[in-house]
Amino acid sequence: MDYKTEVVIIGGGATGAGIARDLALRGIPSILVERGDFTSGASGRNQGLLHSGARYAVYDPEAARECVAENRILRHIAPHCIEPTGGLFVSLPEDGFEFRGEFIRACENAGIETVSLSPREALALEPGINPLLIGAVQVPDGAIDPFTLVVENIRDAESRGAVVFTHTEATGFLRDGDGVAGVVVRDLLEKKEFTISASWVINAAGAWANRILALAGLSIPMSLSKGSMLITNTRLSQRVLNRCRPPASGDIIVPNSTVSILGTTSLRVDAVESFEVLPEEAAFLVYELSLLVPEIKSERFIRAYAGVRPLIRSGETDDDRSLSRGFSLIDHQKENGISGLVTIAGGKLITCRLMAEKTVDFLCEKMGLRAPCTTAEQRLPGAGIGRSLQDRLLHMRREIPAARQEILCDCELVPRDEVEAVLKEGKVRELRDILHRTRIAKGTCQGGFCVYRLLGMLNELRRERNRGDSNEILMDFLEERWRGIRPILWGTALKEEELIESIYKGLFNLSGELSGGQEAGERGRR
Amino acid sequence: MINKCEKIPDEARMPPRFADACVRCANCMAVCPVSRVTPTFPGPKQAGPGAQRFRLPSEASVDDWITLCTGCKLCDTVCPSGVPISRMNLLAKAKYLREQGRKPRDWVLARSDLYGESASRLATVVNPLMKNTVIRKILDSVLEIDARRELPSYERQTFHRWFRARPVAAGGFTQGRVAYFHGCFVDTNETDVGKAVVALLESQGLEVALPPQNCCGLPRLGIGDFRGAREMGARNIASLLPVVRDGVDVVFSSTSCGMMLRHDYSQILGLAGAEELAEHLFDVSEYLLSLYDDKKITPAFLPVKVKAAYFAPCHLRAMNIGLPALELLGLVPGLDVQSVDADCCGLGGLYGFKKENCAVAEAIGGDLAKAVARIKPDIVITDCEGCRMQIRHLTGLKVVHPVQLLRDSLKPLPVTG
Ligand SMILES: Cc1cc2nc3c(=O)[nH]c(=O)nc-3n(C[C@H](O)[C@H](O)[C@H](O)COP(=O)(O)OP(=O)(O)OC[C@H]3O[C@@H](n4cnc5c(N)ncnc54)[C@H](O)[C@@H]3O)c2cc1C
Numbered sequence A: 001m002d003y004k005t006e007v008v009i010i011g012g013g014a015t016g017a018g019i020a021r022d023l024a025l026r027g028i029p030s031i032l033v034e035r036g037d038f039t040s041g042a043s044g045r046n047q048g049l050l051h052s053g054a055r056y057a058v059y060d061p062e063a064a065r066e067c068v069a070e071n072r073i074l075r076h077i078a079p080h081c082i083e084p085t086g087g088l089f090v091s092l093p094e095d096g097f098e099f100r101g102e103f104i105r106a107c108e109n110a111g112i113e114t115v116s117l118s119p120r121e122a123l124a125l126e127p128g129i130n131p132l133l134i135g136a137v138q139v140p141d142g143a144i145d146p147f148t149l150v151v152e153n154i155r156d157a158e159s160r161g162a163v164v165f166t167h168t169e170a171t172g173f174l175r176d177g178d179g180v181a182g183v184v185v186r187d188l189l190e191k192k193e194f195t196i197s198a199s200w201v202i203n204a205a206g207a208w209a210n211r212i213l214a215l216a217g218l219s220i221p222m223s224l225s226k227g228s229m230l231i232t233n234t235r236l237s238q239r240v241l242n243r244c245r246p247p248a249s250g251d252i253i254v255p256n257s258t259v260s261i262l263g264t265t266s267l268r269v270d271a272v273e274s275f276e277v278l279p280e281e282a283a284f285l286v287y288e289l290s291l292l293v294p295e296i297k298s299e300r301f302i303r304a305y306a307g308v309r310p311l312i313r314s315g316e317t318d319d320d321r322s323l324s325r326g327f328s329l330i331d332h333q334k335e336n337g338i339s340g341l342v343t344i345a346g347g348k349l350i351t352c353r354l355m356a357e358k359t360v361d362f363l364c365e366k367m368g369l370r371a372p373c374t375t376a377e378q379r380l381p382g383a384g385i386g387r388s389l390q391d392r393l394l395h396m397r398r399e400i401p402a403a404r405q406e407i408l409c410d411c412e413l414v415p416r417d418e419v420e421a422v423l424k425e426g427k428v429r430e431l432r433d434i435l436h437r438t439r440i441a442k443g444t445c446q447g448g449f450c451v452y453r454l455l456g457m458l459n460e461l462r463r464e465r466n467r468g469d470s471n472e473i474l475m476d477f478l479e480e481r482w483r484g485i486r487p488i489l490w491g492t493a494l495k496e497e498e499l500i501e502s503i504y505k506g507l508f509n510l511s512g513e514l515s516g517g518q519e520a521g522e523r524g525r526r
Numbered sequence B: 001m002i003n004k005c006e007k008i009p010d011e012a013r014m015p016p017r018f019a020d021a022c023v024r025c026a027n028c029m030a031v032c033p034v035s036r037v038t039p040t041f042p043g044p045k046q047a048g049p050g051a052q053r054f055r056l057p058s059e060a061s062v063d064d065w066i067t068l069c070t071g072c073k074l075c076d077t078v079c080p081s082g083v084p085i086s087r088m089n090l091l092a093k094a095k096y097l098r099e100q101g102r103k104p105r106d107w108v109l110a111r112s113d114l115y116g117e118s119a120s121r122l123a124t125v126v127n128p129l130m131k132n133t134v135i136r137k138i139l140d141s142v143l144e145i146d147a148r149r150e151l152p153s154y155e156r157q158t159f160h161r162w163f164r165a166r167p168v169a170a171g172g173f174t175q176g177r178v179a180y181f182h183g184c185f186v187d188t189n190e191t192d193v194g195k196a197v198v199a200l201l202e203s204q205g206l207e208v209a210l211p212p213q214n215c216c217g218l219p220r221l222g223i224g225d226f227r228g229a230r231e232m233g234a235r236n237i238a239s240l241l242p243v244v245r246d247g248v249d250v251v252f253s254s255t256s257c258g259m260m261l262r263h264d265y266s267q268i269l270g271l272a273g274a275e276e277l278a279e280h281l282f283d284v285s286e287y288l289l290s291l292y293d294d295k296k297i298t299p300a301f302l303p304v305k306v307k308a309a310y311f312a313p314c315h316l317r318a319m320n321i322g323l324p325a326l327e328l329l330g331l332v333p334g335l336d337v338q339s340v341d342a343d344c345c346g347l348g349g350l351y352g353f354k355k356e357n358c359a360v361a362e363a364i365g366g367d368l369a370k371a372v373a374r375i376k377p378d379i380v381i382t383d384c385e386g387c388r389m390q391i392r393h394l395t396g397l398k399v400v401h402p403v404q405l406l407r408d409s410l411k412p413l414p415v416t417g
């Protein structure tokens, strides 16, 4: 079946989702296509820092001011996606005080509140910090849950009429003379192609932006940088911890729910799908950040992952295209004489709402519509739902005795009904979609113990669509999981892995060959 | 924006490594007596290392079920990864209770050492009062001490007074001296156990000393009162350390007091000198058995015709010393003693007296009662006063400490000279 709409959005990351919501709030029909699931791209592979702007204050004051404003807005519209932890910029003896003075002044100029702390005061707040510190500055940094943020944007958009297709890839453009009149897409699960005609196509494919543009014979000057991160088993600190020095690799620890995320590295890469964390990156992060929090050396890690940042070289483009140094909105009619196509790229998770606002403002102007943006005032549908650690522990307490609820994921306390609610919504098509919408497999065992409990539910789901092979799904999941934990396998994590391996291999008799054999057997039977 | 630099009490600090060590094998879930009988308690894995990932020092505790952990330590004994689960639970419980405010009842029960002595003096008055239904109703409703449970009665003469008042034992102590830590319960409520210990040790040529001593502090620790427990511990160490430095070993007859002295003083309270003391602390049966194994003593017992059920208390098992009392009992000719196949009595010290826990304690004990009934014993033997109270309460049978039976079957010493 082919579709027709006003705007097609390619890419269901934070940017695409934000645009879908903004369009929906202004009453403009849209269809969003996402090749994987909503957070398959950078939006599910970042550090989850709710920037106060402090990290940019010295070198990019404009980006810093953007962060200040967006930070405030997100606290209002998405309180359930945010932990207002506060953050510290810690000066170690080797950092000196030189940068610190400049930093405090720059924060002041950008409107970022700072409080200078003595080493004693800082240690009282965060006992894990290197006791040799010479001082710290407190700023209103925080943590943000990108998964919930993106999914909630989509939910809100859908409830207001937007249409989304996941696991659906844009494979070509519908052309209309010199212009673009929609997209050709392919449902990757059903393996079916269809078209969506539209007056406007928005390329919000993040690091894949040039792949999309290539379909129209275009490109923008963009390079790719991989950032790797490590996740600890428990939360190391209550606050975000930064080194107080010019931003560099391996200088930040962001607490997030039950864990902390150590980041990041920065490596130029050619391929967009460069998600492998190298052993030397893991070693680098552990070493560098143990200077900030010495305990890190003996900490247990549960996963390593990487995301790819698209770096748009704004120097080579005209100034008016660059709305801010943070992100770029490109009108390909003006740029390349191709009408109906817009690219929005760069930026940060926390500026995605602003990026969407600017994009939709631009479209409205072109369409001659006067519809004001309300995304900064309208709260997301889940705002007000308690998701703090305390809330989750409390939920377990309430659920356990009464209903004898099954807790599917022990590590992250995800009860069965939460998964059932997600399934009932009817939006998930793959195992990973469930993982993006709950905290399943985000804890200590990384799904080693809980994912097989999900397979029964998933099998039902897939059988409805005539595609059931739990073994294949499980193998896929385990392969991906293995890539994520291999770089951090030492100490207790290694012990636990042996146990998990023996469960899958010994109890479930799951091995590469065997699943192939079973598959063949099943096919034979059919 | 900046928070007050509030001083964090030590029970609120929990090394993250505690949760990190768990490999999530769920061994501990198979042995926890509490989660077996009540769905309200999520079990050791979930309550300990699991919930720990959700507890922020800066946030108030919401896990009220943590008070359901009896501290039996059975989980610790099966963990292959050395996770100090019961200790995590205790720390979490302490934080919870500190925030909630402890009930007056908790203070009353935990400080029995403060009024035990006076209660003993007034035993003739106190004991009937404790059985008075009106008074029990008042205790039940005001202090939430469950009326269904019999309170232990007080002895008129405390053990230590008896010890001091008795005629000085004649010489002939060929095996040297040993000091005895009797604990509160023996002192004020079950003096015969202490008397049996003294008789048994003396019969084997050991001179018994009674160094000054206080409550071990376990009841205080049980309600998360670390400061109170530490105070008790420090006093006991101050009194006992010189004794062991003099080359005298210390024995205890209560496995719970013993566990506290030998393990918790160093591992949980981190008291100075605790480890040194621990090396010279022994369960009384463990001590006698090792002398017997070394062929230093040859106790001789008269044959008895008794069928007995022996129950190994949780804290004895957590000490990892085998079942020395059961081995000693095996030396008594004619005694048919069988080990009770149950994990925990459920009383958990003061735990079972608290109204809100009574049902859990009864349910855990129910399985023990059934296991005892299968043996059909004349008598039940167990090393812990809590277990003895609970088994009496559950079965109505006579329940004694191993030393009592051993003493009763000792051959009278040949009268010489
Ligand atoms: C290592 C790292 C750390 C970061 N840390 C932070 C941080 O702490 N705080 C912060 O605010 N920001 C951070 N960011 C930035 C932030 O993650 C990104 O700016 C943001 O997620 C970008 O969202 P997006 O929607 O533009 O791109 P993406 O999330 O990458 O979305 C693009 C989507 O397009 C889809 N797509 C690609 N090709 C096609 C196709 N042909 N058809 C259909 N769909 C397609 C992809 O599957 C993908 O889902 C970080 C980024 C990285 C890489």
Ligand code: SF4
Residues within 6 Å of the ligand: B031, B032, B033, B034, B035, B043, B044, B047, B068, B069, B070, B071, B072, B073, B074, B075, B076, B085, B086, B089
């Ligand atoms: S100490 Fe005993 S009651 Fe507490 S969790 Fe461990 S096994 Fe269960």
Ligand code: SF4
Residues within 6 Å of the ligand: B021, B022, B023, B024, B025, B026, B027, B028, B029, B044, B045, B048, B049, B078, B079, B080, B081, B082, B083, B085
């Ligand atoms: S026995 Fe130890 S390692 Fe296993 S689940 Fe329990 S606490 Fe974790």
